[in-house]
Amino acid sequence: MKLDSKIPEGPLNQKWTDYKDHLKLVAPNNRPKLDIIVVGTGLAGASAAASLGEMGYNVKAFCFQDSPRRAHSIAAQGGINAAKNYQNDGDSIYRLFYDTIKGGDYRAREANVHRLAEVSGNIIDQCVAQGVPFARDYGGMLDNRSFGGVQVQRTFYAAGQTGQQLLLGAYSALSRQIGLGRVKMYNRHEMLDLVKIDGKARGIIARNLITGEIERHSAHAVVIASGGYGNVYFLSTNAMGSNVSAGWKIHKKGAAFANPCYVQIHPTCIPVHGTNQSKLTLMSESLRNSGRIWVPKKKEDAEAIRAGKLKPTQIAEEDRDYYLERRYPAFGNLVPRDVASRAAKERCDEGFGIEANDTNEGVYLDFSSEIKNKGKEVAYAQGNHNPSEEEIITLGKKWIEEKYGNLFEMYEKITDENPYETPMKIYPAVHYTMGGVWVDYNLQSTIPGCFVAGEANFSDHGANRLGASALMQGLADGYFVLPYTVSNYLADEIRTGKISTDAPEFAEAEKNVKDSINMFLNNNGTKSVDYFHKRLGHVMWNKVGMARNEQGLKEAIAEIGQIRDEFYKDVYVPGNADELNPELEKALRVADFLELGQLMAMDALQRNESCGGHFREEYQDAEGETLRDDENFSFVSAWEYKGQDTTKAELHKEELKYEFIKIAARNYK
Amino acid sequence: MSTAKNININLKIWRQKNANDKGGIVDYKLDNVSTASSFLEMLDQLNEQLINNKQEPVAFDHDCREGICGMCSLYINGRAHGPETGTTTCQLHMRKFKDGDTIYIEPFRSKAFPVVKDLVVDRSSFDRIQQAGGFVSVNTSGNTIDANATPVPKDDADKAFMAAACIGCGACVATCKNGSAMLFVGAKVSQYALLPQGKVEAAQRVQNMVRQMDEEGFGNCTNTGACEIECPKGISLENIARMNREFLKASL
Amino acid sequence: MAKSALLKSSIAKKYWMALTGLFLCLFLAGHLAGNLQLLVPNNALNFNQYALFMTTNPAVKVLSYLTYISILFHAIDGFLLTYQNAKARPIGYAKSNPSANSSFSSRNMALLGTIVLVFIVTHMVNFWAKMHFDKNMPLMTQSIEGQPGMKQDFYVGTQAGQYYPVEQVEIGTHTDEHNHAPKQFKLVKKTELYHAQANVKVADLYKDLYKITLAFFRDAKYGLYFTIGYVLAMFALGFHLWHGFQSAFQSLGLNSPKYTPIIKFIGKAFAVIVPLLFAIIPLYIHFTK
Incomplete structure (x- = not known):
């Protein structure tokens, strides 16, 4: 596996503009011939599906909830950052960029973060135009507040429900496209596998959660926007249904998984x-x-x-x-x-x-x-x-x-x-996961045609995310990055024609999904899925949680492996395959968590430094503060799947080059 | 200090295999429920007990469990989201019940919310109403005017926000004796009608959304006000009045 | 689109309920003002004058037809809504606790409305139909003591000072020449008094609605039941108005934090005072015989 971040050359503040200007385009009359699948309808997924649908592509959007509006972006409270400098306190795109890199403890890509800061202002314009009711002052202008780790007021908010309002904005844009017939929405559907043909992402296998039907959906590109994996800890601030499965399935099909050990633990719960x-x-x-x-x-x-x-x-x-x-x-x-x-x-x-x-x-x-x-x-x-x-x-x-x-x-x-x-x-x-599927500058994973957006990717927050930045990233990816980069990819697909779901690759993927469902339903064990999930969470929290050490991590890797073995031997999943079966859904998700958990511990074990949300007890100063090791660990760890045994996964490194800002230590004394 | 204790309760839960099944109330007994548990955690506990007895667990909708996603529902002891006002089922806690209580748990009932299984209902009718007009027809290009180019009076922005706080859970429909969705639709119509960005297409919006609402088979509002009381987000009846005004304006 | 929406859509139905309902509230107020005259003792002349005015004045006629239409429309629309609303929830709840979130009257508008409708029908049969169509509708007479101890009954004409001795008026269209000498006057079209020989109209007489009303509620056999029925119907009306009055404003989109409390107050006052005053009348009549 070769990691090519595809970061464009040139001065930092010109990279995105120049890059956009030279991306390939798809003519309007060709767009309806191209199918795109979007998995997940949070801020990133809904905004991507709406934008791509509006451009004229044939979009299919999937969510496991009963409505796209329920995605967990809705629960974000505080706000969304944008470098508008409305408050005249010296804010700028550069400052937002700098604060985000520093907040991430110098473990994020400069080019991605700068692009994020560049489009942040557009997000606010867009949302206001969509009728998002941000808080305003008595002059009718938008109000701002300050957030942790910065010295300016750049956070836009709608009471304590900013995520809700932004998601409903994206949902309304998505609803408009569904109403116009440009996006077909699949509620209560869960993606259970990615289908690759000739090395390219060509579709997914999804389960209709109501009827249990296993469906084949083909497309010329697949966008995964399925959120974070905090629920690997069982207890987290994530929604009950939040899961890693979409991301994990593409990982198993060849997408590298980056920085899995970077988890944000929120102090006030x-x-x-x-x-x-x-x-x-x-x-x-x-x-x-x-x-x-x-x-x-x-x-x-x-x-x-x-x-x-x-x-x-x-x-x-x-x-x-x-x-x-x-x-x-x-x-x-x-x-x-x-x-x-x-x-x-x-x-x-x-x-x-x-x-x-x-x-x-x-x-x-x-x-x-x-x-x-x-x-x-x-x-x-x-x-x-x-x-x-x-x-x-x-x-x-x-x-x-x-x-x-x-x-x-x-x-x-x-x-x-x-x-x-x-x-x-x-x-x-546990609150947020900075790690996720590795993507290049185009937000494309190591599988051609498979893009990953929002919390599901790893790209912008380094080792620690600043408050009010997650909403910004989700919408930036969906509204302002993917429409360009997906088009660029699809420009080479206009001659491909409709992709048949009769291909043997679809049949094989479907069979695998059905086999694993049948395996769980016929397992006839004695313990519930939650029993194993709780045990996994316990290990993760105690040994791959707020503070980690070599011994604990090694134990965790072994213990998770044991729990996984027991899970497959002794889990009991009631009900049938052809009906609404929440226990089956949980079993399929927990199976993936049991693999991811090990990878997180392995990633934490190899990272012999403390940075951001990753704290290794061995690497702290006399006063108990984090000790970063920039010389040896200034890289993105990207893991390649190497078969059922997660411990065989192979580590690849993407060096992080800081050309435009100077690395410094974080000190809060 | 925490005053949590354990209680034993009797449950009467609607069980229905699928949309075509007739369904009926089934009795369960559940012991040692911590009063610090949420209502849904109590159901988790029941399901764990059922699974351990190799029985099929009760299906119910839930996701964020912090009162904002709108996925949880349930008609508990005769009230949508249970006895607490301003509270979703996921935020309802067992300390509101007493040892030995009998608790009825039923799905939200409406022709437009058909039961999928047990306590799970299909609320996609709300999505279709939204698709009929619950948006501002603006491209997602970001090439709009600057966010501060059009001032919005604070009072309007605040009112629009309060309408937009709707979580789309359907409690209004479930509790309305007429199964009317007007609080939901009124809130959405109001949010956009109050903002300059939404006013441009206010007339088509209210007509299209009301038409879709009627087609979905929701009942008619008779202003009982039950929806406003049971709404976990306290959406005001003023929004229905505003929709009525908007519809009249659009129709004349 | 717009036109059909104004007839068919759920919101349009609300407008019509509200508009007809509010119009009927106006009617109630007017009707009450007239009825209150029944509380003044021996007020036959004034009351019958009012009754005549209400049945003959062209403007009032227009209003009354509007009232009939409103009642019909309000009732039909109401039944339609109730039917549709029942369909919106085909399977009900095993346990429901509606009193936790809504008032009795708001939940029972259809029932209360039906009671009021039944009342209106019987009420019209008992009074309105008699007034309009009954051949035996009595005419108002007045006893005048021309000489001490000599009371004589006179029909009262609609113009001031028109009195016609009862025994001088031929009732009905035929004359009974065998028994009596020809009388001076004859009645045409129930209330028009003609000079018998000259065949010239000399006066219009009053129908005695006052007498009928008093007799109705003082009926030896049924008067008490009629009174009770009337009072119960007024209870139903009161509850109907308790919700209906302010509800109409909400339906028409008139809801604001500033004015709604005032509207609600007026509505509740109206719902109490109007039916109460209506109900006092039969009670007064019945118990003061």
């Missing part, structure tokens, strides 16, 4: 409540602006809290350990996500966790100081220079409610605790 927990809920990063994170200084206090004998409010100020403020005085509670997450883990591992669950994992996010400070400020602003303690607290709570009311309400709904009165309990959780 609601902790696990028990063994029946099915998913984790994020509390927006913005809360760290007002909340102080702490655990008790004394272990016996933590124990008493877990036993229900002490309340957090009874712990005296001097007995609290505000560990982020202690360790990172300069940034305090506002250190980047990966740093905050690791610090919480460190305290809980030491036995200071406060949550009364199996793992005792949880720390406090306390708003009482902010309530007092803001209460006092408001009282003074109202002309009351001698407010009583009570007045201060009432005013402070009101201030908090205005700013975070909906989040506090959500927290109370889930935990039944009132965060105005008692500190929130939070703990890190």
